Amino acid sequence: MNGTLMLRAEALIPIIGLVSGLIGAYVGLQNRALLAEVRTELAELENRIIARINGTYVRSAECLIRSENANSRLDDLAGEVRDLSRAGRHAEE
Structure with a gap:
């Protein structure tokens, strides 16, 4: 009986190690x-933030172009x- 118990203990220790290794791998x-998730x-969050910033704020180069256009x-x-004022003055004279 003592030999059987020792044999079970010898088999149980590697099994415990194997199960522990499998759990660790899992x-x-x-x-x-x-x-990864x-x-x-x-x-995705970074892309949404960048898209929102680009849609909200105007770049300085765009502001300069808009200002020059205005x-x-x-x-x-x-x-x-x-020209209209001059044409009006000439018509009155």
């Missing part, structure tokens, strides 16, 4: 899968008003 794979979600239009309108 947990490691779960951690990798979770990490977190990285994917983080990349000034050009105002100069054109001022020139037209001057």
Whole structure:
């Protein structure tokens, strides 16, 4: 009986080690899968934030172009008003 118990103990120890190793491998794979999922979600969130920032704020180069365009239009309108004013003065004389 003592020999049988010793044989069972000798078989039980490697089995416990094997089960422990399998559990460790499973947990490691779960951690990798979770990490990959977190990285994917983080990349998606980063893309949404960047898209929102790009849609909300105007770049300085765009502001400069808009300002130049507005000034050009105002100069054109001022020139037209001057021309109309001169034409009106000449018609009165």
